[in-house]
Amino acid sequence: MTTAPAKVSFATIWLDGCSGCHMSFLDIDHRLLDLAERIDLVHSPLVDHKDYPDHVDVCLIEGSVSNLDDLKKILKVRKHTSTLIALGDCAVHGNIPSMRNRFPVEKILRRAFEENAQVNAGQIPDDNVPALLQTVLPVHEVVPVDVHIPGCPPSADTIFAILSDVLDGKSPDVSSYTRFGK
Amino acid sequence: MRPSNASIKTFKINGRDLSGRSNETILQVARDNGIEIPTLCYLEGLTPVGACRMCMVEIEGSSKLHAACVTQVREGMVVRTDSERLRKYRRMVVELMFSEREHICAVCVSNGHCELQMLAEQLGITHIRYPRLEQKLSVDASHDRFIQDDNRCVLCGRCVRVCGEIESAHTWDIMGRGVSSRVITDLDQPWGDSETCTRCGKCVHVCPTGALIERGMSVAEMLKRRQFLPYLTIMREEDR
Numbered sequence: 287m288t289t290a291p292a293k294v295s296f297a298t299i300w301l302d303g304c305s306g307c308h309m310s311f312l313d314i315d316h317r318l319l320d321l322a323e324r325i326d327l328v329h330s331p332l333v334d335h336k337d338y339p340d341h342v343d344v345c346l347i348e349g350s351v352s353n354l355d356d357l358k359k360i361l362k363v364r365k366h367t368s369t370l371i372a373l374g375d376c377a378v379h380g381n382i383p384s385m386r387n388r389f390p391v392e393k394i395l396r397r398a399f400e401e402n403a404q405v406n407a408g409q410i411p412d413d414n415v416p417a418l419l420q421t422v423l424p425v426h427e428v429v430p431v432d433v434h435i436p437g438c439p440p441s442a443d444t445i446f447a448i449l450s451d452v453l454d455g456k457s458p459d460v461s462s463y464t465r466f467g468k
Numbered sequence: 469m470r471p472s473n474a475s476i477k478t479f480k481i482n483g484r485d486l487s488g489r490s491n492e493t494i495l496q497v498a499r500d501n502g503i504e505i506p507t508l509c510y511l512e513g514l515t516p517v518g519a520c521r522m523c524m525v526e527i528e529g530s531s532k533l534h535a536a537c538v539t540q541v542r543e544g545m546v547v548r549t550d551s552e553r554l555r556k557y558r559r560m561v562v563e564l565m566f567s568e569r570e571h572i573c574a575v576c577v578s579n580g581h582c583e584l585q586m587l588a589e590q591l592g593i594t595h596i597r598y599p600r601l602e603q604k605l606s607v608d609a610s611h612d613r614f615i616q617d618d619n620r621c622v623l624c625g626r627c628v629r630v631c632g633e634i635e636s637a638h639t640w641d642i643m644g645r646g647v648s649s650r651v652i653t654d655l656d657q658p659w660g661d662s663e664t665c666t667r668c669g670k671c672v673h674v675c676p677t678g679a680l681i682e683r684g685m686s687v688a689e690m691l692k693r694r695q696f697l698p699y700l701t702i703m704r705e706e707d708r
Contacts, residue, residue, distance in 0.1 A: 375574055378595050379566075382575060387602045421602070426595055434594035438574035465589040467573025467580070 294343045294453055296325035298332065298373075299363055301356040302383045302422065303349030306439040307374035308332065311346065313442035321446070324453055338362055344369045344452060347431075350376045350383045351423045355416035364429035369452060372425045373445070375438040375466060384422040391418045433457075437464040479545040488541045495523055495536040498549060505549045506558060506587055509624035510537040511674055513697035514633060519625055521561050522587065525549045533557065559591045567598035568647055569605065570619040571677070577690035578678035584622055585677075601647065608653075610660030613683055614672050616651075621679035623649050627671035634700055639664040640671060651679075670696070 300308060308331065314321065328342060329335045338359075345367045351357055364370060375381035386394055395418075399410045425431050435448055444463040451458035474489040481498055488497035493516065498505050509520040518535035525536045528546035536549065548554070565571070565584060573579050605618035625642060628651065632638040639662050643652050653659040672680045673692045681690045 372595070375572075380600070381572055384600070385570065385572060385575075387600070388570075388604045424595065426597075427599060431595070436594055459592075460594045461589055461592040465573075466571075466585055467576065 293326040294324060295328045295339065295341065296344050297327070297329040297338070297342045297363075297367070298346040298348065299329070299338075299359060300331045301347065301349030301359065301377070301425075302352035303374060303376040304382075305331075305348070307346075307348040307377075310439040310442050311373075311445055314446045315442065317446050321449065338366055340366055342367045344371065344449075346371050346373045346449075347377045347425055348373050350380050351419065351425060351428050352383050353416040353418050357419065357428065360425060360428055369432045370425075370429070371433045371435060371448075371452065372431045373435050374440055375436055377425045378434045378436045379424045379466070380422050381438060384424075387421050391420055394418075433460065435460060435464060436466045437468045438466075440464050440468070477541045477543045479541055479543065479547065481547045482549055490540065490542075492541055493537055494525060494534070494539050494541060494547055494549075497541055498536065498547075503549055505536050506590060507537060508583055508587060508622065508676060509626065511626050511630075511694070511697065513701040514626060514629040514674070517625060517629070519623070522558055524554060524557060526551060526554065555591065558587075559593055562587050562591055562593055563596045563598055565622050566593075566596045567600050569603060569621065570600070575687055576620065576678040577681050577685040577687060578620070578692075579688040581688070581691055582678060583676035603647070605650070608659050609683075610658035611662075611665070611667075611683075612660065613667060614659065614669065615681050615683055616653075616659055617679055617681070618650055619679075620677045621651060622677055623651065624676055625651075626674040626676065627651055627680055630670045630674045630697075634697070635666060635668050635670050637664050637666050637668075639666075 298308065298311065327333055328339050345363055347370065351360055372378050376383055395410050400408045433448065433452060435444065437444060447463055448458040448460060474491040476487055477490050478485065478487045480486065481503055486497055486501055495505055495510065505525065506522045508522045510516050510523060516537035518538040521535060523536040524533040526548040527534050571584065573585050576582065608616040623642065628640040628642060631640045639653050640651055642649055643656060644650055653662045654664060659665065672682060673694055675692065678690060
């Protein structure tokens with residue numbers, strides 16, 4: 287019996303983002319089959335797997351670090367991942383989630399759950415939801431990041447091309463594919 | 469062209485032997501010869517001020533860098549417009565601009581038409597290494613045709629120059645120092661109340677980012693039209 291070449295263990299995680307980057311990733315369409323030949327998807331919001339594995343070769347991160355749960359996740363992911371890829375403007379520089387940064391968290395919560403609430407006004411959720419950080423941070427301000435892919439969201443072609451480069455062991459020329467806001 | 473008593477100088481840019489008039493700048497001669505130097509505050513038709521430091525070049529025999537838009541050519545000078553050192557500083561300048569204010573391209577009216585965004589792309593900037601300052605800046609929507617969003621301003625001063633030099637209204641100015649500088653209308657009064665503003669909109673169209681925009685624009689819709697500037701400049705030359 288011949289053994290197939292070892293696959294790259296691959297994960298994606300979803301922090302504070304709209305899931306548009308994950309949608310764009312799925313938009314790779316039929317090329318997902320080519321990708322599936324080379325990777326083993328071990329952890330992702332797209333699969334039912336609870337704990338982050340002990341070792342992952344490549345992980346895509348969507349979203350910024352906005353609450354305590356994001357913070358816990360990203361620290362764990364960095365510890366157990368060889369190549370960390372910040373996917374999309376939220377992960378890369380905070381993007382839309384970070385537009386709350388110039389207002390204090392308390393004021394934002396009051397705005398959302400008191401001033402603008404139609405029902406149960408004044409009930410600010412603090413049970414079973416992670417506390418918001420005072421400042422929304424891009425991933426690289428919390429842990430070192432190996433590759434940044436700006437874009438909102440980066441196109442499927444961009445994601446596929448850069449992932450292919452990373453899997454081939456090449457360092458991708460990111461700016462030839464995408465930019466902030468693209 | 470008006471008669472000029474400028475003499476002809478010969479010099480090297482990126483190893484090429486070139487010549488230019490003594491009243492020309494390194495940037496003008498470089499562009500005339502197809503050598504691209506990145507710029508941001510510079511705009512043909514307005515007085516160059518060397519504010520943004522994007523066009524920095526190396527001149528042999530000088531340890532400091534020189535802004536190509538305000539440095540005149542000299543006989544025998546040897547100029548380099550591209551090196552790892554220059555790219556490093558240009559990237560740093562653009563990243564500092566991004567970190568100084570809230571430049572969020574995805575929701576900006578100038579997305580796809582913004583000179584700051586284009587520079588980041590050209591220089592291969594994929595993330596901003598410096599934490600954002602998170603300055604609390606205002607948006608002035610008091611004018612019935614235009615909006616000023618300080619959060620997207622890079623303080624290039626093009627609006628100040630076009631308003632003073634071309635429209636001769638001098639509605640715009642810069643107040644404050646360093647990172648707390650802001651462009652203001654009149655004596656920091658609401659734009660809509662300005663008695664000097666002629667509503668010509670030149671400032672809006674020379675602005676490189678989404679800081680000065682027309683009302684009613686949504687994401688990526690704000691196209692700037694600058695064709696008027698070379699015509700006005702030529703007409704003025706002929707008038708003299």
